[in-house]
Amino acid sequence: MNMFEYFGYFGEESRDDRLLETERAVLAHLFDKYLPKSGRLLDSAAGNGENAFRFASLGYEVTAGDLIADRVDAMKADPRASSVREFFCAAPRSLGHFDDESFDIVISLGAMYLARTRAEREAFVRESMRVLAEGGIFAYSFMTPFAMTVGQFISAALCTDSRTRLREFRTLSTVEKTHSVDMFSGTTMEEITDLSREYGLEILTVASTYGAVYSMADDVAAMDDAEYEKFKNAQIATCEDPFAARYAMRGLVIGRKKALDDFD
Template sequence: MNYVVESYENYREEDRLTTNNARKIEFITTIRILNEILGENLKILDCAAGTGIYSFYLADRGYNVTATDITPRHIEIINNELKSKSYKMDTAVLDATDMSIFPDNSFDVVLNMGPFYHLTDENQREKCFSESLRVLKKGGLIFTAYIPRYFIFQYVALSDKKYIDSNLAEQLITTGILKHTDEKCFWTDTYYSTDKEMEKLYLDNNVKIIDHFAQDGLTPLFADKIDSWKDDEFKIWCDYHYSICREKSILGASNHVIIIGEKI
């Protein structure tokens, strides 16, 4: 995970979901569904909070939020922003595969929005998921974000033709794994999943699936066009995406996907 941390220490995660409309749609879709699903007076763990975009959104609405992340820079940014807030938020630099600082059944909701797709080892992914479930109360909700395996090659190939490589395509499709040591690594250590794999993970761990949606769909493939639209045009697109985001055929054709389950 040192290579993942290094990657994020040198990347402005705080800009990722806010700098343009093509990026904002992931956040817009997700908070729309959060607003639909979450009840009141909940204790929420954002166990890979990044620089806190979801943590602050939820805390601003009165939820009791704990924000953790493996990247020290991210927690520093969150702590600095908290100085201007009227509420408190517990924060910690934390690896999501070991959340032993929290007792069992501590939270009503666990947002696992990032660590899963940076764990290339299956045992580590299972550990991350089991830790998320351990700290979650019975009847609580777990949100897990993943990056679809069959989307990623077309995205990177269209972004830079140097990635149009049959070996890279085969590697991503057959293993779902990208390592920082790979000749044509376009990011950092990453694992790309499928919708069937994620649903099996939930069901095998006695988690009832209650939602499964594409956060951004095909939007990243034509970001420049979306960013050229007027506000009313962009709103129409956001509403359209939301209306189809749960369609099975869309899940594998999205850059980011979230599956939500209830701990039974």
């Protein structure tokens, strides 16, 4: 399944409710803490638009786009669509229809997952920084090598066919070396911070947004409401710990675009 088929078939709404709720709660905490309370906001990998619509409801001037045309059409058809200034269909690393420094905030949740090469990662960060105003905030998510390894291990461990199971475990050794599974790619903390700083991003935080909860989906689903609230609050309380971010399934970088005279 290629990425167009994947994202056309699997939307955010298809994920387990509690895992999605946990991630959204962590993201809301981080955005409330680090983002300005108003401004021109670009969501360049908007998916089904949930974050874009949330920001629009808070008074931001929102532009929302996605690589997948069906997702953009779904956002346009949403009853909340009138709250968003503009929708567009393009890759987050191809924002040529926007002028330099068009936005005060750029958010991209998912684009780095699909950047398999250094050149693709650089293009994504460079283009995002180009359309961001000086002093603006850039927030983007990434998958870790840990996520790639755990995901492949779970795939292998759950196999009931012995031949397929062995093949999946053999694939695991390749995943550990390449940090890639199918169309997805993991990025180390060092790669993320070096790339961000290279393009003039002053890092404010690198946080865990997803913990290791994907690998504990059944356990989280089995929690009673009180236990789950404690679990969710613990995820929020520890999300900015460096070790939590390094071993998370997904992380989030939030930084500020430096002024030209601030470069080292």
